[in-house]
Amino acid sequence: MNIRNSSPVITLTTDFGTSDPYVAAMKGVILKINPETKIIDISHDISPQNIYETAYVLDKAWRYFPDGTIHIVVVDPGVGTDRNALVVKAANAFFIAPNNGVLTYVVDGPFEAVSITNPPFWNQPVSSTFHGRDIFAPVAAHLSLDTPLSEFGEPVTSLVTLPKTKPYFGSDGSLVGHVIHIDRFGNVITDISRDDVPRNPAIHVKNYVIEELSPFYAEGDELIALIGSDEKLEIAVKNGNAAESLNLSVGDDIVVRRKP
Amino acid sequence: MNIRNSSPVITLTTDFGTSDPYVAAMKGVILKINPETKIIDISHDISPQNIYETAYVLDKAWRYFPDGTIHIVVVDPGVGTDRNALVVKAANAFFIAPNNGVLTYVVDGPFEAVSITNPPFWNQPVSSTFHGRDIFAPVAAHLSLDTPLSEFGEPVTSLVTLPKTKPYFGSDGSLVGHVIHIDRFGNVITDISRDDVPRNPAIHVKNYVIEELSPFYAEGDELIALIGSDEKLEIAVKNGNAAESLNLSVGDDIVVRRKP
Amino acid sequence: MNIRNSSPVITLTTDFGTSDPYVAAMKGVILKINPETKIIDISHDISPQNIYETAYVLDKAWRYFPDGTIHIVVVDPGVGTDRNALVVKAANAFFIAPNNGVLTYVVDGPFEAVSITNPPFWNQPVSSTFHGRDIFAPVAAHLSLDTPLSEFGEPVTSLVTLPKTKPYFGSDGSLVGHVIHIDRFGNVITDISRDDVPRNPAIHVKNYVIEELSPFYAEGDELIALIGSDEKLEIAVKNGNAAESLNLSVGDDIVVRRKP
Numbered sequence: 001m002n003i004r005n006s007s008p009v010i011t012l013t014t015d016f017g018t019s020d021p022y023v024a025a026m027k028g029v030i031l032k033i034n035p036e037t038k039i040i041d042i043s044h045d046i047s048p049q050n051i052y053e054t055a056y057v058l059d060k061a062w063r064y065f066p067d068g069t070i071h072i073v074v075v076d077p078g079v080g081t082d083r084n085a086l087v088v089k090a091a092n093a094f095f096i097a098p099n100n101g102v103l104t105y106v107v108d109g110p111f112e113a114v115s116i117t118n119p120p121f122w123n124q125p126v127s128s129t130f131h132g133r134d135i136f137a138p139v140a141a142h143l144s145l146d147t148p149l150s151e152f153g154e155p156v157t158s159l160v161t162l163p164k165t166k167p168y169f170g171s172d173g174s175l176v177g178h179v180i181h182i183d184r185f186g187n188v189i190t191d192i193s194r195d196d197v198p199r200n201p202a203i204h205v206k207n208y209v210i211e212e213l214s215p216f217y218a219e220g221d222e223l224i225a226l227i228g229s230d231e232k233l234e235i236a237v238k239n240g241n242a243a244e245s246l247n248l249s250v251g252d253d254i255v256v257r258r259k260p
Numbered sequence: 261m262n263i264r265n266s267s268p269v270i271t272l273t274t275d276f277g278t279s280d281p282y283v284a285a286m287k288g289v290i291l292k293i294n295p296e297t298k299i300i301d302i303s304h305d306i307s308p309q310n311i312y313e314t315a316y317v318l319d320k321a322w323r324y325f326p327d328g329t330i331h332i333v334v335v336d337p338g339v340g341t342d343r344n345a346l347v348v349k350a351a352n353a354f355f356i357a358p359n360n361g362v363l364t365y366v367v368d369g370p371f372e373a374v375s376i377t378n379p380p381f382w383n384q385p386v387s388s389t390f391h392g393r394d395i396f397a398p399v400a401a402h403l404s405l406d407t408p409l410s411e412f413g414e415p416v417t418s419l420v421t422l423p424k425t426k427p428y429f430g431s432d433g434s435l436v437g438h439v440i441h442i443d444r445f446g447n448v449i450t451d452i453s454r455d456d457v458p459r460n461p462a463i464h465v466k467n468y469v470i471e472e473l474s475p476f477y478a479e480g481d482e483l484i485a486l487i488g489s490d491e492k493l494e495i496a497v498k499n500g501n502a503a504e505s506l507n508l509s510v511g512d513d514i515v516v517r518r519k520p
Numbered sequence: 521m522n523i524r525n526s527s528p529v530i531t532l533t534t535d536f537g538t539s540d541p542y543v544a545a546m547k548g549v550i551l552k553i554n555p556e557t558k559i560i561d562i563s564h565d566i567s568p569q570n571i572y573e574t575a576y577v578l579d580k581a582w583r584y585f586p587d588g589t590i591h592i593v594v595v596d597p598g599v600g601t602d603r604n605a606l607v608v609k610a611a612n613a614f615f616i617a618p619n620n621g622v623l624t625y626v627v628d629g630p631f632e633a634v635s636i637t638n639p640p641f642w643n644q645p646v647s648s649t650f651h652g653r654d655i656f657a658p659v660a661a662h663l664s665l666d667t668p669l670s671e672f673g674e675p676v677t678s679l680v681t682l683p684k685t686k687p688y689f690g691s692d693g694s695l696v697g698h699v700i701h702i703d704r705f706g707n708v709i710t711d712i713s714r715d716d717v718p719r720n721p722a723i724h725v726k727n728y729v730i731e732e733l734s735p736f737y738a739e740g741d742e743l744i745a746l747i748g749s750d751e752k753l754e755i756a757v758k759n760g761n762a763a764e765s766l767n768l769s770v771g772d773d774i775v776v777r778r779k780p
Contacts, residue, residue, distance in 0.1 A: 007295050011284065017704035018278075018538075019565035021580035024531065027560050028584030035527050035586060039560070040287050040299070045279035048705055049759060060281035064288030064393070066295060077759065080736020128736040130749030133584070184277035185308055216340020216388040229390030239309060239337065267555050271544065278538075300547050300559070305539035320541035324548030324653070326555060444537035445568055476600020476648040489542075489650030499569060499597065
């Protein structure tokens with residue numbers, strides 16, 4: 001089934017930054033093969049080689065794109081080794097990525113996948129250090145021209161996934177969650193869902209206790225907790241940077257108790 | 261009157277940065293509703309929640325775009341409060357923004373405006389912290405499909421504006437202007453227009469006096485003054501950073517006298 | 521001969537950064553004249569006024585774009601002086617740039633060039649500090665509409681070029697190359713080509729000796745040398761920043777000897 005529309009969208013998520021020629025080279029390769037694509041940057045500012053951060057950012061962006069969008073992900077510390085690279089079709093979208101866990105959150109149901117092993121679609125010679133330009137970009141462009149998945153390589157039935165953090169209940173009945181992302185504003189995003197937060201919550205962060213949920217950022221005068229745009233518990237400081245103020249990092253614990 | 265062309269342009273001006281998924285989510289939402297739009301970034305590097313800087317950057321960019329361009333602005337410290345959000349038509353362009361002053365410079369004559377109150381055009385559920393994705397982006401996309409302004413909400417007749425700095429004459433007849441922007445090069449842009457500068461000017465900046473206007477950046481050997489690309493008096497250092505060298509900030513005074 | 525396709529691509533390479541309105545103003549000017557162009561950023565994060573870095577980044581990106589692509593380059597410390605600005609056609613691509621050396625690597629064979637001297641294609645009034653917006657962008661847009669080169673100005677037969685570094689053989693038979701670029705990852709790219717590296721090489725960098733070429737980044741445990749994506753010798757640190765660890769800068773020597 002062809003689920004793409006007439007003006008195919010290809011997104012890019014990399015750790016390449018924007019001061020080097022790498023991102024532009026990929027875009028040129030795509031446009032040379034299919035000049036009709038719309039290329040959209042998700043981010044090129046992923047921390048170098050941070051697979052976990054990539055998986056998070058991709059997950060919070062891909063779902064808003066039109067059906068049939070092709071998402072290229074190049075955060076690939078294993079480039080050139082025998083790690084395989086994939087084309088995956090899942091949830092009416094396509095993903096082209098190294099098989100290293102960056103798709104952990106996006107592939108959450110049935111999927112079709114192939115390992116990219118068929119050289120005719122690649123740019124020759126293939127650099128051993130830049131598969132983004134020589135393999136991922138041309139494969140994405142050919143995919144946008146309706147080349148079937150099976151042309152790119154052999155079927156794959158299981159994907160590498162990262163361990164997913166999950167909140168758990170401590171021995172005293174408190175809910176222990178984790179910081180999963182810190183955004184540009186210093187807002188601290190956790191893995192605790194809206195439905196996990198009890199009524200009358202007391203949220204413990206480092207040595208502070210937040211005694212209620214605020215409805216939005218502008219509320220409150222200092223440290224606040226609220227449900228963010230991805231339906232998760234978030235810690236913020238009005239007009240400030242919560243992560244810096246509290247010295248919080250990805251992986252840190254956030255504890256929620258019910259007030260007596 | 262339909263003033264849009266066949267390939268509608270939507271611009272984005274935010275303080276979201278480019279390492280988080282926020283900007284991409286907005287682009288996805290737009291393309292899902294109208295795949296034919298061209299999305300152009302004005303800037304995502306506005307200092308967090310800096311309404312004044314937003315108003316300046318938007319003003320110096322929007323006027324160069326084709327008639328009918330739709331400019332989305334999401335610098336919105338009051339998101340989720342009862343601040344209203346607007347669709348404004350002015351000077352053959354459209355602006356979708358919180359009503360917090362970011363349009364101070366761009367709406368400078370007659371305008372039509374509505375408060376965005378009509379939920380059918382929004383993404384549901386609407387996050388209280390991310391109206392950019394759930395309200396502004398889908399409204400912009402529907403506007404690009406020729407939905408009339410009146411469909412989005414109730415008419416509004418006055419807009420929030422920021423106090424505009426203006427140069428004034430001091431008691432000794434000198435002209436006192438202000439720093440209104442500092443750019444990436446450290447060039448210091450003032451609110452003093454070309455026509456305000458007297459013949460034979462002496463420009464006083466901190467403890468320095470600049471004795472003439474240079475025609476362009478490459479002229480002179482040290483601290484120079486010139487008329488910049490927006491027709492305002494600018495202070496620069498050849499191959500250097502004037503703002504850092506002189507420790508200048510937005511709001512600082514610049515004094516111009518006529519040489520005897 | 522018309523070598524452009526129906527959806528012309530215009531790329532931008534500048535030192536403007538992305539927090540000021542300058543890049544967006546150029547894009548608006550282009551779209552106003554030719555709404556059908558696809559505008560692609562090569563980079564706006566060139567170090568301010570760094571002509572050498574511009575020449576390098578442009579060279580590693582332009583060749584991947586479709587035939588007929590128009591590349592605008594605005595790293596232009598001499599803007600407003602009598603330096604001339606050019607439209608160059610070379611190798612089935614077009615370049616619009618100041619004649620200051622930024623095209624050193626891309627124009628490497630026969631070319632046609634004109635000096636941009638014909639005002640009817642410019643935005644009036646022309647700012648003496650922002651030719652990118654008032655001259656380069658409108659000229660590019662008109663070029664994308666098939667205006668012939670000769671309309672923009674008078675023919676030019678020689679271009680300003682930067683001195684090119686080249687590896688040379690030292691008195692002891694060792695090959696002495698130079699650092700020509702440091703990328704976001706801290707990978708150190710040299711001017712030594714794959715074919716210049718002898719069998720059984722010993723690569724001397726500061727006080728370290730690297731005893732072999734690695735096939736890709738993930739190999740090795742510390743400091744490595746490999747052939748990068750532009751077929752040049754590169755120094756890297758696995759999961760680290762080689763340039764910082766070794767305190768290397770552009771221009772530094774890298775010495776390659778043959779092991780006995």
